[in-house]
Amino acid sequence: MNALGRFPETLIPLDESPLAVHGLSAGYGGKPAVMDVDMTVIPGTLMAIVGPNGAGKSTLLKAVLGLVPRLAGEVAVFGEPFARARHRVAYVPQRASVDWDFPVRVIDVALMGLHRELGLLGRIRPHHRARAEAALERTGTLELADRQIGQLSGGQQQRVFLARALAQGADLVLLDEPFAGVDAATEAAIVRVLKSLRTEGRSVVCVHHDLGTVAEYFDRVLLLNRRPIDEGPTDLVLTDRNLQATYGGRLSARHLALVR
Amino acid sequence: MGAEFVQLSLPPIMIGICAAVACALPGNFLLLRRQALLGDAVSHVVLPGMVVAFLLTGALAPIAMMLGALVAALLAVVLIEAVRRWGNVEPGAAMGTVFTTLFAVGVLLLETTGASGVHLDVEHALMGNLESLIWFAASDWGSLLDPAALAGLPPELGRLALVLVAAVLYIAVLRRPLVAATFDEGFARATGQRPAAVGLGLVALAAAAAVTAFEAVGAIIVIAMFVVPPATARLLTDRLWTQVWLSAGLAALSAALGYILAGYGPLWLGGEHSVSAAGMIAVVSGLGLALAARLGPRRHRREALPLP
Numbered sequence: 001m002n003a004l005g006r007f008p009e010t011l012i013p014l015d016e017s018p019l020a021v022h023g024l025s026a027g028y029g030g031k032p033a034v035m036d037v038d039m040t041v042i043p044g045t046l047m048a049i050v051g052p053n054g055a056g057k058s059t060l061l062k063a064v065l066g067l068v069p070r071l072a073g074e075v076a077v078f079g080e081p082f083a084r085a086r087h088r089v090a091y092v093p094q095r096a097s098v099d100w101d102f103p104v105r106v107i108d109v110a111l112m113g114l115h116r117e118l119g120l121l122g123r124i125r126p127h128h129r130a131r132a133e134a135a136l137e138r139t140g141t142l143e144l145a146d147r148q149i150g151q152l153s154g155g156q157q158q159r160v161f162l163a164r165a166l167a168q169g170a171d172l173v174l175l176d177e178p179f180a181g182v183d184a185a186t187e188a189a190i191v192r193v194l195k196s197l198r199t200e201g202r203s204v205v206c207v208h209h210d211l212g213t214v215a216e217y218f219d220r221v222l223l224l225n226r227r228p229i230d231e232g233p234t235d236l237v238l239t240d241r242n243l244q245a246t247y248g249g250r251l252s253a254r255h256l257a258l259v260r
Numbered sequence: 261m262g263a264e265f266v267q268l269s270l271p272p273i274m275i276g277i278c279a280a281v282a283c284a285l286p287g288n289f290l291l292l293r294r295q296a297l298l299g300d301a302v303s304h305v306v307l308p309g310m311v312v313a314f315l316l317t318g319a320l321a322p323i324a325m326m327l328g329a330l331v332a333a334l335l336a337v338v339l340i341e342a343v344r345r346w347g348n349v350e351p352g353a354a355m356g357t358v359f360t361t362l363f364a365v366g367v368l369l370l371e372t373t374g375a376s377g378v379h380l381d382v383e384h385a386l387m388g389n390l391e392s393l394i395w396f397a398a399s400d401w402g403s404l405l406d407p408a409a410l411a412g413l414p415p416e417l418g419r420l421a422l423v424l425v426a427a428v429l430y431i432a433v434l435r436r437p438l439v440a441a442t443f444d445e446g447f448a449r450a451t452g453q454r455p456a457a458v459g460l461g462l463v464a465l466a467a468a469a470a471v472t473a474f475e476a477v478g479a480i481i482v483i484a485m486f487v488v489p490p491a492t493a494r495l496l497t498d499r500l501w502t503q504v505w506l507s508a509g510l511a512a513l514s515a516a517l518g519y520i521l522a523g524y525g526p527l528w529l530g531g532e533h534s535v536s537a538a539g540m541i542a543v544v545s546g547l548g549l550a551l552a553a554r555l556g557p558r559r560h561r562r563e564a565l566p567l568p
Contacts, residue, residue, distance in 0.1 A: 062446070065446075065449070065450045066449070066450075067446055067449050067450065083452070086450075086451065086452050089450070091446065091447060091450040091451075093444060093446040093447055097444070097445075097446055098443065098444045099292070099442070099443060099444075102292060102442065102443045102500075103292075103494065103497065103498045103499055103500045103503055104439065104443060104499075104500055105498075105499070108439075108500075109443075112436075112439070112440055112443075112444075112447070115436050115437075115440060115451060115453065116451060116452075118436065120433055120434065120435075120436060120437070121433065148498035150498075164447075168451075
């Protein structure tokens with residue numbers, strides 16, 4: 001791997017990294033879907049995990065969260081095991097993984113971000129509601145607050161999910177394909193929110209599939225095809241050679257031109 | 261409507277209401293989790309459980325019966341999960357496979373062991389015997405305040421009331437993890453809300469409710485009450501807790517109305533015999549569902565909204 005340009009980053013103490021992954025292999029039934037992943041998230045940056053379908057991008061994210069069994073390796077979240085740093089992490093799952101017919105309103109979904117704080121029986125007080133509403137406001141969905149979640153468009157649902165993550169007040173936000181199947185207005189709204197998180201010093205890791213927007217939206221990228229190909233600042237990592245290695249030589253010159 | 265009503269009709273109505281509500285409450289979440297068939301499965305597998313308990317103890321002691329049934333129900337829950345995982349089939353198919361097999365085993369056991377001679381026959385298992393749960397100790401409405409008379413209430417009422425309280429407590433205390441686990445399991449796990457444990461607890465609660473209700477009122481009511489009141493309520497609202505309350509109300513209403521219609525309806529129509537209360541209760545709740553499906557405000561879901 002080319003150390004140049006990445007050298008200063010490795011000097012960041014690991015216990016200060018929002019997310020540090022070392023030699024991680026993970027998958028169901030003892031069969032690893034991703035292998036030997038090293039990854040370091042720099043505080044206050046937006047990072048993309050990019051790779052072809054079946055590259056294990058979602059699996060990597062889920063393994064960090066303990067949703068997929070880890071077979072080898074280590075994960076440190078703010079220098080601690082995930083279970084102890086859970087309260088500093090927010091997760092936005094893929095839209096397809098959720099039952100959208102469920103009878104909850106948009107505001108109820110945003111309030112789920114406060115479950116931890118509310119505990120089992122804590123009453124929802126005006127300041128809780130105000131925080132949930134502020135999160136909806138930031139994603140431009142406040143006027144939908146009383147709608148049943150299933151009545152929303154896919155993009156609107158995705159924004160409500162992001163609002164729930166915002167309500168959690170997490171320092172590290174992990175998103176699984178937030179731009180999949182959403183409209184242009186939603187994509188712009190999500191990018192705006194992610195950049196505002198960066199301004200606040202929070203960190204974002206995002207499974208992403210659109211090569212054309214990686215450099216525009218993200219500071220750093222991990223290229224993954226079951227194994228890590230390269231990791232670092234987008235402009236250094238998104239080379240023709242790396243992309244060919246990631247996508248198995250299936251990218252045309254036109255694709256490669258699109259990346260930059 | 262005096263002493264006779266208190267002795268003969270009040271206890272079955274109360275028992276019917278408790279059974280219906282105790283099943284409908286967890287039924288809401290089973291329905292939303294696409295596990296609605298579980299009530300059906302559990303109420304069938306209690307048969308082999310009760311037969312085995314009878315064979316082991318040689319008596320019809322209710323406690324032994326219920327323990328046998330509960331063990332069978334929990335065993336079925338585990339088997340269903342095993343078939344679903346290892347057989348890689350959908351939950352409905354796994355439930356169908358397990359409960360038909362175990363129910364069939366129960367029928368064979370009944371036939372071959374001589375247990376069929378006793379009160380534990382298939383017809384009773386299916387239809388229950390709500391009408392037989394009468395209150396001999398009562399003399400009139402005043403008996404409701406008389407400790408000696410209250411002690412003579414059918415024991416089924418106490419057991420069902422207990423299960424009902426357990427169901428209310430479980431859902432009230434774990435309402436947030438239950439919602440998170442059902443709506444978005446990944447989020448629930450990532451935030452440490454233990455959705456698997458919450459789901460298993462729900463299934464165990466449902467099994468306990470089914471077994472207790474089954475013993476008192478039979479399988480038809482149990483199966484109907486797990487599914488029909490929650491499904492009806494779902495058609496009437498898009499708010500979860502409104503749905504849960506509505507389903508409890510609908511279940512209680514069907515139980516009371518069904519019992520009264522079964523007992524007195526045929527007489528009002530000039531007939532001579534009452535009909536099965538369990539059957540009528542299930543029919544009444546089914547009619548309620550048909551009405552809601554026809555007229556309910558939430559028949560058309562997923563209408564598109566304009567972008568803000």
